Amino acid sequence: MISVEEARARILAAFAPLGAERVAxxxxxxxxxxxxxxxxxxxxxxxxxxxDGYAVRSIDTGxxxxxxxxxxxxxxxxxxxxxxxxxxxxxSVVPDGADAVxxxxxxxxxxxxxxxxxxxxxxxxxxxxxxxxxxxxILASKGRRLCARDLALLAAxxxxxxxxxxxxxxxxxxxxxxxxxxxxxxxxxGVVASSVYGLSPLIAQWGAIPRDLGILPDRIEAIAxxxxxxxxxxxxxxxxxxxxxxxxxxxxxxxxxxxxxxxIAMRPGKPLIFGRLGQTPFLGLPGNPVSTLVCATLFLRxxxxxxxxxxxxxSLRRARLAAPLKxxxxxxxxxxxxxxxxxxxxxxxxxxxQDSAMLKIFARADALIVRKxxxxxxxxxxxxxxxxxx
Amino acid sequence: MISVEEARARILAAFAPLGAERVAxxxxxxxxxxxxxxxxxxxxxxxxxxxDGYAVRSIDTGxxxxxxxxxxxxxxxxxxxxxxxxxxxxxSVVPDGADAVxxxxxxxxxxxxxxxxxxxxxxxxxxxxxxxxxxxxILASKGRRLCARDLALLAAxxxxxxxxxxxxxxxxxxxxxxxxxxxxxxxxxGVVASSVYGLSPLIAQWGAIPRDLGILPDRIEAIAxxxxxxxxxxxxxxxxxxxxxxxxxxxxxxxxxxxxxxxIAMRPGKPLIFGRLGQTPFLGLPGNPVSTLVCATLFLRxxxxxxxxxxxxxSLRRARLAAPLKxxxxxxxxxxxxxxxxxxxxxxxxxxxQDSAMLKIFARADALIVRKxxxxxxxxxxxxxxxxxx
Numbered sequence: 205m206i207s208v209e210e211a212r213a214r215i216l217a218a219f220a221p222l223g224a225e226r227v228a229x230x231x232x233x234x235x236x237x238x239x240x241x242x243x244x245x246x247x248x249x250x251x252x253x254x255x256d257g258y259a260v261r262s263i264d265t266g267x268x269x270x271x272x273x274x275x276x277x278x279x280x281x282x283x284x285x286x287x288x289x290x291x292x293x294x295x296s297v298v299p300d301g302a303d304a305v306x307x308x309x310x311x312x313x314x315x316x317x318x319x320x321x322x323x324x325x326x327x328x329x330x331x332x333x334x335x336x337x338x339x340x341x342i343l344a345s346k347g348r349r350l351c352a353r354d355l356a357l358l359a360a361x362x363x364x365x366x367x368x369x370x371x372x373x374x375x376x377x378x379x380x381x382x383x384x385x386x387x388x389x390x391x392x393x394g395v396v397a398s399s400v401y402g403l404s405p406l407i408a409q410w411g412a413i414p415r416d417l418g419i420l421p422d423r424i425e426a427i428a429x430x431x432x433x434x435x436x437x438x439x440x441x442x443x444x445x446x447x448x449x450x451x452x453x454x455x456x457x458x459x460x461x462x463x464x465x466x467x468i469a470m471r472p473g474k475p476l477i478f479g480r481l482g483q484t485p486f487l488g489l490p491g492n493p494v495s496t497l498v499c500a501t502l503f504l505r506x507x508x509x510x511x512x513x514x515x516x517x518x519s520l521r522r523a524r525l526a527a528p529l530k531x532x533x534x535x536x537x538x539x540x541x542x543x544x545x546x547x548x549x550x551x552x553x554x555x556x557x558q559d560s561a562m563l564k565i566f567a568r569a570d571a572l573i574v575r576k577x578x579x580x581x582x583x584x585x586x587x588x589x590x591x592x593x594x
Numbered sequence: 595m596i597s598v599e600e601a602r603a604r605i606l607a608a609f610a611p612l613g614a615e616r617v618a619x620x621x622x623x624x625x626x627x628x629x630x631x632x633x634x635x636x637x638x639x640x641x642x643x644x645x646d647g648y649a650v651r652s653i654d655t656g657x658x659x660x661x662x663x664x665x666x667x668x669x670x671x672x673x674x675x676x677x678x679x680x681x682x683x684x685x686s687v688v689p690d691g692a693d694a695v696x697x698x699x700x701x702x703x704x705x706x707x708x709x710x711x712x713x714x715x716x717x718x719x720x721x722x723x724x725x726x727x728x729x730x731x732i733l734a735s736k737g738r739r740l741c742a743r744d745l746a747l748l749a750a751x752x753x754x755x756x757x758x759x760x761x762x763x764x765x766x767x768x769x770x771x772x773x774x775x776x777x778x779x780x781x782x783x784g785v786v787a788s789s790v791y792g793l794s795p796l797i798a799q800w801g802a803i804p805r806d807l808g809i810l811p812d813r814i815e816a817i818a819x820x821x822x823x824x825x826x827x828x829x830x831x832x833x834x835x836x837x838x839x840x841x842x843x844x845x846x847x848x849x850x851x852x853x854x855x856x857x858i859a860m861r862p863g864k865p866l867i868f869g870r871l872g873q874t875p876f877l878g879l880p881g882n883p884v885s886t887l888v889c890a891t892l893f894l895r896x897x898x899x900x901x902x903x904x905x906x907x908x909s910l911r912r913a914r915l916a917a918p919l920k921x922x923x924x925x926x927x928x929x930x931x932x933x934x935x936x937x938x939x940x941x942x943x944x945x946x947x948q949d950s951a952m953l954k955i956f957a958r959a960d961a962l963i964v965r966k967x968x969x970x971x972x973x974x975x976x977x978x979x980x981x982x983x984x
Contacts, residue, residue, distance in 0.1 A: 229789060230794065231690075233795035233798070234641075234795070244776075247954075248785065249780070249971075273886045276772040276783070277772025277781055277783050277812075278771065279782055279783030280939070295785070330952055335952070336949075336951070349794075351885065351957075352791075352793070352796045352887065353792055353956050353957040355792050355952055356788045356792030356883050356887065356956075356957070358786070359775075359786055359788035359952055360788035361776075363776055364777025364778075365768075365777070369672060380666060380667060381665070381666070382685060385749075386619060386634075387752065390635075390639070390752075393667050393668060393687040394639075394667050395638065396752055398747070398749035398750035399746055400749075401742075401746050402621060402750040403742070405741075405742045405745060406742045409623075422665075452727070455698060495744065497743065522937075523939075524933065544913065548914075548939075548977060559721070561638070561724075561725075563637070563743070563750050564726050564727050564733065564747060565726075567734070568747075569741040577621065588863075594742075
């Protein structure tokens with residue numbers, strides 16, 4: 205048995221970024237940048253008015269002569285001279301010669317003459333060219349997961365397409381003679397293969413492409429056929445406990461399975477296989493559904509992040525215990541729990557039952573309390589670290 | 595000008611859940627349940643072994659006679675009698691007559707006889723039928739956004755398909771002669787239409803279907819054609835400030851536009867139109883990209899949630915100010931800011947520049963500090979409410 209930390213380090217060491225592809229900006233939401241994205245133009249591309257009003261020279265005083273009008277997108281072709289004003293709107297180009305804008309509310313127009321009740325300082329109501337960013341500036345850095353605001357920013361920077369990490373293909377199969385799909389007739393003594401329904405959307409959410417290989421019977425030839433898959437990571441669900449482990453070994457050993465480790469000192473999810481099947485990394489997740497999804501969060505998610513060139517760290521938050529906890533044994537523990545905010549503090553309450561087959565409690569949870577091996581008993585109110593669930 | 599709160603209340607009053615459709619469980623991630631989802635079967639469907647070991651009767655003592663072996667998915671057809679044991683594995687059905695399981699590690703097998711170093715209590719290592727949930731129990735409630743764990747839970751409950759809210763279609767168009775798309779030649783005095791690139795993924799993320807109508811020129815006939823769209827909500831970007839407002843009125847008034855309000859006491863984003871274009875709700879978002887996306891978060895997101903029958907509340911968190919703030923004026927303010935956790939407390943620091951055209955700062959932000967109208971000045975360390983950004 206190795207520690208969670210060591211398992212994660214060994215898994216991360218087995219993955220490197222996969223490479224890049226170019227996608228149109230409109231298709232880039234949620235993708236990971238494979239290279240820094242630079243602005244293609246200054247923003248704003250010229251000095252613009254922040255108001256509906258008039259462009260003026262701040263050194264002038266008294267009434268001005270209105271020399272024309274320039275709506276947004278229809279810049280004035282000439283230059284503003286002494287004693288002149290140009291009618292502008294929000295987003296209009298401020299003409300050469302002008303250095304300030306006076307608001308419509310502070311203007312009194314009389315034919316071609318306009319009087320102002322305010323004296324502007326230079327730059328008043330003007331967004332200078334390049335105020336937001338300059339051409340060539342980095343707008344979003346390599347490794348960043350592009351959010352909606354990033355896309356708007358890149359569009360403003362005249363970026364039409366970006367280089368993003370290729371999405372890894374994660375092929376996965378549930379193993380077990382006892383398994384069937386929901387809604388299908390159940391085998392005698394059989395259960396529904398539930399974990400795959402949770403795993404598939406998580407894989408997509410973590411930025412990879414799920415490829416569901418279905419349910420495999422506990423037969424050597426069925427499991428051996430997994431070696432024919434072309435994918436970036438092959439995952440089995442179930443097939444990692446003692447008896448199953450022998451079957452996986454018997455089926456995949458002759459196909460080139462090289463095991464790295466197959467037991468982790470954690471709960472839920474002690475049995476966890478990691479290795480390589482020929483050139484393909486291989487991860488055997490435990491079959492109990494809660495164990496499957498917790499182990500996927502701890503080990504599959506960082507593997508995907510590493511293939512994407514993204515941050516692979518599991519981020520934890522501090523919270524205070526809403527109920528006391530007993531001392532932990534030698535396995536790192538991930539307790540299903542619910543968080544609540546009280547007076548700005550985050551409190552977390554573990555569920556009294558922590559059986560790794562109980563999906564209902566897992567679905568009601570919104571966090572996992574992380575307890576290190578041999579952690580001492582804790583009183584109510586003590587600080588703990590939690591992993592927030594989706 | 596009306597308050598943010600009143601604007602939100604008026605918008606919410608204009609929407610009701612759209613109706614339901616059935617989707618396969620594998621396609622239901624992120625969808626909103628349109629009705630409670632009930633378990634179709636007990637889970638586990640029978641009493642199962644939690645260990646590799648032997649099923650026994652807890653009242654027996656001494657060595658037992660092994661009557662057979664029952665792997666998971668291959669239940670033993672008979673009943674366990676006095677002095678008997680049945681070889682089991684994790685997930686195996688516990689046979690009638692047995693009430694406990696003893697672990698393989700605590701057993702010494704000699705041909706058909708097995709001796710145990712432990713005396714079991716009734717129920718030891720047995721997951722009783724229905725321990726997780728019972729057939730008919732509600733597994734996920736109407737209005738819940740289905741996460742990966744919910745899908746695994748529903749699969750375990752033999753639910754193959756669920757009734758989810760139909761996704762609303764949100765048609766949106768950017769308006770303005772000055773606009774072009776990134777990578778295309780820019781018009782003189784023109785800018786790139788950036789907001790749509792941020793809005794579209796947000797609409798999808800909020801559970802609706804974005805329909806991008808492209809960029810419309812400031813011409814009455816182009817804007818009037820919006821009235822021909824069949825959608826659940828029509829959104830314009832830009833076209834909400836004073837001059838534009840007149841154009842929207844001129845274009846859409848004859849097509850049946852009934853305005854509810856068109857100014858909100860907030861920053862960024864004072865100009866905001868809400869009304870109805872014939873039967874279709876109409877939302878005119880301000881054109882400055884930061885205003886567009888902040889107003890979409892505050893008003894479009896709850897409108898979508900209302901159409902989905904989901905929780906439409908904007909959830910805020912408490913944080914402490916990392917820098918002092920001046921008193922606010924009469925407009926509710928949403929300050930771009932960054933959060934950091936210090937010793938388990940959430941601190942938030944507003945950016946010094948809050949221009950609603952500056953997308954770079956908005957993209958770097960991860961929260962908005964909410965300041966009520968006329969809120970007093972605050973010292974460093976004071977508590978504030980923040981809206982966390984994606």
